[in-house]
Amino acid sequence: MSIEAASTVHVDLGERSYDILIGPGLIGNAGEAIASRLKGKRMAVITDEHVGAIYLGPLTESLAAQGISVHPLTLPAGEKTKSFAHLMTVTDHVLDAKIERNDAVIALGGGVIGDLTGFAAGIVRRGTRFIQIPTSLLAQVDSSVGGKTGINARQGKNLIGVFHQPDLVLADSDTLTTLSPREFRAGYAEVAKYGLIDKPDFFEWLETNWRDVFAGGDARIHAIAVSCQAKADVVAKDERENGLRALLNLGHTFGHALEAATAYDSARLVHGEGVSIGMTLAHQFSARMNLASPDLAARVEAHLRAVGLPTRMDEIPGELPPAEILLEAITQDKKVKSGKLTFILTRGLGESFVADDVPASEVLTFLREKRG
Amino acid sequence: MSIEAASTVHVDLGERSYDILIGPGLIGNAGEAIASRLKGKRMAVITDEHVGAIYLGPLTESLAAQGISVHPLTLPAGEKTKSFAHLMTVTDHVLDAKIERNDAVIALGGGVIGDLTGFAAGIVRRGTRFIQIPTSLLAQVDSSVGGKTGINARQGKNLIGVFHQPDLVLADSDTLTTLSPREFRAGYAEVAKYGLIDKPDFFEWLETNWRDVFAGGDARIHAIAVSCQAKADVVAKDERENGLRALLNLGHTFGHALEAATAYDSARLVHGEGVSIGMTLAHQFSARMNLASPDLAARVEAHLRAVGLPTRMDEIPGELPPAEILLEAITQDKKVKSGKLTFILTRGLGESFVADDVPASEVLTFLREKRG
Numbered sequence: 001m002s003i004e005a006a007s008t009v010h011v012d013l014g015e016r017s018y019d020i021l022i023g024p025g026l027i028g029n030a031g032e033a034i035a036s037r038l039k040g041k042r043m044a045v046i047t048d049e050h051v052g053a054i055y056l057g058p059l060t061e062s063l064a065a066q067g068i069s070v071h072p073l074t075l076p077a078g079e080k081t082k083s084f085a086h087l088m089t090v091t092d093h094v095l096d097a098k099i100e101r102n103d104a105v106i107a108l109g110g111g112v113i114g115d116l117t118g119f120a121a122g123i124v125r126r127g128t129r130f131i132q133i134p135t136s137l138l139a140q141v142d143s144s145v146g147g148k149t150g151i152n153a154r155q156g157k158n159l160i161g162v163f164h165q166p167d168l169v170l171a172d173s174d175t176l177t178t179l180s181p182r183e184f185r186a187g188y189a190e191v192a193k194y195g196l197i198d199k200p201d202f203f204e205w206l207e208t209n210w211r212d213v214f215a216g217g218d219a220r221i222h223a224i225a226v227s228c229q230a231k232a233d234v235v236a237k238d239e240r241e242n243g244l245r246a247l248l249n250l251g252h253t254f255g256h257a258l259e260a261a262t263a264y265d266s267a268r269l270v271h272g273e274g275v276s277i278g279m280t281l282a283h284q285f286s287a288r289m290n291l292a293s294p295d296l297a298a299r300v301e302a303h304l305r306a307v308g309l310p311t312r313m314d315e316i317p318g319e320l321p322p323a324e325i326l327l328e329a330i331t332q333d334k335k336v337k338s339g340k341l342t343f344i345l346t347r348g349l350g351e352s353f354v355a356d357d358v359p360a361s362e363v364l365t366f367l368r369e370k371r372g
Numbered sequence: 373m374s375i376e377a378a379s380t381v382h383v384d385l386g387e388r389s390y391d392i393l394i395g396p397g398l399i400g401n402a403g404e405a406i407a408s409r410l411k412g413k414r415m416a417v418i419t420d421e422h423v424g425a426i427y428l429g430p431l432t433e434s435l436a437a438q439g440i441s442v443h444p445l446t447l448p449a450g451e452k453t454k455s456f457a458h459l460m461t462v463t464d465h466v467l468d469a470k471i472e473r474n475d476a477v478i479a480l481g482g483g484v485i486g487d488l489t490g491f492a493a494g495i496v497r498r499g500t501r502f503i504q505i506p507t508s509l510l511a512q513v514d515s516s517v518g519g520k521t522g523i524n525a526r527q528g529k530n531l532i533g534v535f536h537q538p539d540l541v542l543a544d545s546d547t548l549t550t551l552s553p554r555e556f557r558a559g560y561a562e563v564a565k566y567g568l569i570d571k572p573d574f575f576e577w578l579e580t581n582w583r584d585v586f587a588g589g590d591a592r593i594h595a596i597a598v599s600c601q602a603k604a605d606v607v608a609k610d611e612r613e614n615g616l617r618a619l620l621n622l623g624h625t626f627g628h629a630l631e632a633a634t635a636y637d638s639a640r641l642v643h644g645e646g647v648s649i650g651m652t653l654a655h656q657f658s659a660r661m662n663l664a665s666p667d668l669a670a671r672v673e674a675h676l677r678a679v680g681l682p683t684r685m686d687e688i689p690g691e692l693p694p695a696e697i698l699l700e701a702i703t704q705d706k707k708v709k710s711g712k713l714t715f716i717l718t719r720g721l722g723e724s725f726v727a728d729d730v731p732a733s734e735v736l737t738f739l740r741e742k743r744g
Contacts, residue, residue: 123495126613159496162494162498162499163498
């Protein structure tokens with residue numbers, strides 16, 4: 001049987017080009033999809049305890065049917081797994097499994113497993129083949145595409161890592177049926193982001209059709225495919241984030257600061273929720289800087305609220321640190337250049353741009369006011 | 373004052389191109405050489421306790437005179453510093469020093485400090501600017517050129533790392549005057565290697581002039597410059613070691629196995645000594661496989677012995693593990709492809725080539741015989 005995915009997105013990066021297959025049933029057919037593209041017969045599979053309990057069995061069976069020996073490693077679920085200690089565990093496992101250059105390391109899980117595993121694959125033997133099987137909406141539309149990998153540091157999120165492109169991405173839409181509503185919504189924040197960056201028509205389509213996207217089926221696969229294509233287009237133009245790619249950080253500078261302020265405690269805030277609040281703040285701050293209308297900020301906030309996402313800092317349970325500390329978290333963010341603050345702001349619906357000379361004092365006043 | 377180095381080698385890697393300055397007095401003028409090329413005003417300097425005691429002062433002074441703030445970190449000397457634990461110490465230091473994208477991380481030391489620091493620079497913020505100030509002959513002619521960085525793993529040497537090119541290399545020949553004769557000889561093994569790979573004239577020149585190279589002065593600077601140029605030429609053609617670059621591993625597959633077998637104990641064996649024994653073994657094995665004459669192997673061994681380098685396994689103090697264990701160390705080596713053994717062998721003086729289908733059984737028999 002040949003593998004037919006409902007949708008295929010090609011990421012065009014010269015000799016590092018690869019396909020993203022999107023659709024139902026891909027994990028059960030992973031062996032064929034992989035064996036038709038890679039020669040290797042040994043694969044290390046890195047997963048977490050939640051995802052592994054459901055999908056490691058079917059994946060292993062599918063790989064074994066192609067004569068591929070599977071070397072699984074199951075890690076704790078959660079953001080704290082993106083650490084140096086777990087990175088060492090993964091590289092040690094991959095080396096013990098004697099994964100060679102034609103073999104591959106497979107990430108089976110959400111963004112945490114994908115980022116950690118991709119980093120490990122990027123540094124074992126200075127670069128080992130790597131396959132992403134993202135099982136969360138967030139990972140399917142964002143973190144599994146584009147080659148950014150990494151772990152968190154004491155000083156901030158994703159501050160340590162490498163660019164390492166996968167050889168193949170299998171986005172099995174069946175895995176999304178087991179996500180909690182909260183997790184699905186968090187991933188949806190990144191879907192909406194692509195509309196807000198430079199696809200006003202897509203954002204309008206989401207305003208009309210978001211219930212179908214949440215229900216599953218064709219609208220969901222369409223939303224994932226448009227998102228992957230949007231990210232692939234940006235990455236193809238700017239693989240190493242020297243310019244354009246920064247647009248993908250819309251909502252992320254505020255969002256990362258809030259994640260740091262809540263100590264990456266997912267009970268309080270998950271990444272996509274931080275991005276939702278961050279995108280709202282970015283539009284409000286754009287209005288305050290007279291770049292866009294307050295109506296646009298209200299429209300964006302209304303859509304994010306409609307799907308059930310948080311949009312205000314005071315929705316985060318527990319106490320937030322003072323605005324000064326939030327600003328400090330922003331200035332330690334990796335997008336800082338020579339002490340100036342860089343934000344993604346907007347001039348209208350789907351008209352985002354990189355503003356790299358934002359006065360810290362304006363941001364501080366704004367944060368004080370919005371923190372309440 | 374403009375900086376005039378005795379010799380400059382340009383490494384041509386498109387937008388990642390950089391210069392290697394070679395000559396006396398470069399550390400004292402490092403500030404000017406760096407400030408004329410990089411805009412950043414914050415630099416983390418990573419060094420070890422031996423090198424730092426001599427050169428950290430003059431380097432800091434030279435950078436401070438250009439208004440550059442210096443954030444030094446001194447680590448223990450020795451191969452054991454190429455570990456995950458020290459990698460974490462360096463990345464933590466660089467993040468705490470708030471080194472941004474226009475700033476740089478400087479490696480001041482030998483190959484260990486260069487490899488570790490380059491790896492840290494390669495992963496902080498997914499790539500931070502990096503300057504090499506190599507203070508050993510080995511680092512000047514080999515490890516500081518070409519962008520290979522990394523640490524050792526339990527399973528073998530340099531198994532974890534990234535390709536990360538420096539922005540500048542300052543090879544101050546004055547630093548070689550404080551090397552022990554043993555250290556200088558170890559670096560010389562890599563100099564001789566470039567002749568044996570594809571520069572028979574250079575090898576002949578070394579046979580005649582090696583005493584002048586050891587004495588210092590112009591012959592030494594010439595030998596360093598030819599070596600850097602030889603490596604730069606190979607790297608420019610094959611940055612990521614997909615083919616040609618493997619030639620630089622002449623002597624290294626046997627050498628790494630011997631280093632692993634002696635637990636990286638520098639009292640027993642240092643890298644260059646392993647390479648010297650490894651190059652001799654590679655020429656002897658080439659003769660055994662009827663690729664080259666036994667006379668050539670004898671000639672190569674005679675030159676390496678003349679300068680005082682070891683060429684036989686039984687010169688390594690202490691007991692070596694059995695040949696089977698040495699072979700195992702070779703097969704875990706990162707140059708393995710699909711279980712076949714890859715060696716750099718030769719067809720004549722300066723006629724090395726990549727042999728990627730060497731039978732393990734032949735190697736085992738050879739190792740048994742040579743181990744004695």
